[in-house]
Amino acid sequence: MNIPVNKGNIIEGEIIDISHEGNGVVKLEGYTIFTEGGLIGDKVSVIITEIKKSYALGKTVKIIEPSKHRVDTKCSISDYCGGCSLQGLDYKMQLEFKTNKVKNDIKRIGGLDEVAIHNIIGMDNPNRYRNKVQIPVGMENGEAVIGFYKKGSHDIANIDTCVIQHDVADKAIGAIREYIKEFKIEPYDNKTGKGLLRHIIVKNSFKTGDTMVVLVTNGNILPHSDQFIKKLRDRIPELKTVIQNINTKKTNLVMGAKSQVIYGEEKIIDYIGNLKFYISAESFFQVNPVQTEVLYSKALEYADLKGNETVFDIYCGIGTISLFLAQKAKKVYGIESVNQAIKDAKENARINGIENVEFHSGNAEEIFPKLYEKGIKADVVVVDPPRKGCDPQVIDTIIKMKPEKVVYVSCNPSTLARDLKVLSENGFKVMEVQPVDMFPWTGHVESIILMTYCGSKEK
Ligand SMILES: C[S@@+](CC[C@H](N)C(=O)[O-])C[C@H]1O[C@@H](n2cnc3c(N)ncnc32)[C@H](O)[C@@H]1O
Structure with a gap:
């Protein structure tokens, strides 16, 4: 070329x-x-x-x-903050862009021309939708800076407010800023490995109001922690827990192996639908609670369970989809590579009194074929893979197993289209594609797909 x-x-x-x-x-x-x-x-x-x-x-x-689709943004640092790539773009245009992305990839990469692709389900209010913020703390010109990394760099774009976060995050950031200033707390320096405060994480539940603040520190001691907690409590009456996570390694990983509770409980409680979840400092949880319910309700609608079905939930995380579906299925098998997530999944099943689930820790490409070889067959297979899509072994096992339905939850239209192509060539038909806007103002595109098995059972 x-x-x-x-x-x-x-x-x-x-x-x-x-x-x-x-x-x-x-x-x-x-x-x-x-x-x-x-x-x-x-x-x-x-x-x-x-x-x-x-x-x-x-x-x-x-x-x-400037583009005719530009609108005034409520964010004052959108030009250089690396947090949201679509900040400043009309929300209607964002939705159109995301629907088109799914359509184009399914056509171009998947070679699927005839598929019904619905318009994306957007949010009525696409602002302040996130229940979790995780940002670094650093130093610039002698002043502490807290915020997302700037576009294409490891410099920090200082924020007082972030328009996609719940406003409790702003309050926590304000308290931390005051604490740093008053007690001369030294932010961590990536280059030298010196300084104390590395990252802050704020998690909250839109349903219960429970709020957790995590400080990641390069050392065991948190000076003046009582005064710090008082500052947080004064600003955030819903504060349930403050955790110090210790990370003394020179690494890009945000959290270290050791955490200690310095105020309140170890976990906060959140709900998806009627299901209860314990959220710890480390555990993964969907960040957009409003759209998670939209997405999971679609998963339930597409799976169309009558109560007799065996379901696989592959790439199950902390078992949220598994537990959602288990309420309507005979048995659900969840598979996930992160051991802690499987521990959380088991605990979540227990606190919800759900017994017809079995969680397996390990790589899906190994566990799923093994369970199939043992003779376990699913009526419905749900996959929710990371951005790189499903492992070929996972696709291969679905093809051999021939479940009646495959429900594919995807955060990357191109790898989705690649996987749909293979499944379509092997007896599965794409029935519906429904994009759901889980991350307004960012370029991330989520969708959920229903496929049914139409090929010969002898194949
Ligand atoms: C997009 S998340 C889905 C999480 C979950 N379904 C939910 O809705 O919260 C993808 C999950 O796949 C897991 N994962 C990544 N590679 C894996 C593999 N090879 N085998 C099993 N799980 C894997 C990740 O740890 C992550 O939890």
Whole structure:
């Protein structure tokens, strides 16, 4: 392919798409340039920073003509904060962009032309929808900074408020800022490995109001912790727990192995539908509670359980979908690679009095074929894989098992389309595709798909 640019060139073009990583996509003579900064419809000049075989990377240096889809954003740092790549884009346009992404990938990568793809289910109020924030603390020009990393860098974009978080996060950040200043708490420095405060995590339940604050520290001692807790309690009456997580390693991993409760309980309580979940400092939980119920209700609708079915929930996390479905199925098997998540899943089953679930810890590509070889067959297989999609062994086992239905929950339309193609070529028919907007103002695209087995049973 002819590469029409060199490193250091400045080119002009229009951003026609946003990549998974949140970069603008500009085409020049059919060649793709991913640029940092800008929104769909912006006419931009871009400096080329790196040339690859089939694409180049660049940085937007100027917006020559702003997109007609731009709206005033409530976020004052959206130009450089790496948190949301679609901040400033009209919400209607965000929804259109996400629906089109699913449609295009299923057509182009999946080769599936005839499939019914519904318009994405958006949020009535797409602001302050998140129940968890996890951000680093650092130092800039002698001042503590707390916020998301800036686009394409490890510098921190300082925030007082974040418009996609529940406002309890703002209150916690305010208290932490005051604590740092008053008691001269030293933020951690990535380069030297010195300093105390590394990360803060705030989790809360929209249903119970329970709030947890976690400080990740480079050391065991948290100076003036009583005064810190008082500051938090004064601002956040719903505060249930404060945890110190200790991470003294020079690593990109946010949390260390040891946690200690410095105020209140070890866990907070949240609900999805009628199900109760204990949330610990470490446990994964869906971050958009409103849309999680929309997504899981679709999963239930697509699975259409009558009570006699055996269900597999592959990539089950802490077992949220498994438990949702177990209420309507005969038996559910959940498989997940993170051991702690399986421990949480078992505990969640116990506190909800659900006994018809069996959770397996390990890689799905190993456990799922093994259970099939033991003679366990599912009527419905649910998969909710990470961004890279299902492992070929998982797809292969579904093909051999021939469940009546496959419900595929996906956070990446391209790997979804790749997997649907293989399943379609092996007797499964895509019946419905429903994108759900789980992450407004970001480029993340979630969808849920129903496939039914139509191929020959002899195959
Ligand atoms: C998108 S999350 C789904 C979580 C869960 N279904 C939910 O709704 O909360 C994907 C999950 O797959 C797990 N995972 C990643 N690779 C895996 C593998 N090879 N085998 C099993 N689980 C895996 C991750 O730890 C993560 O919990």
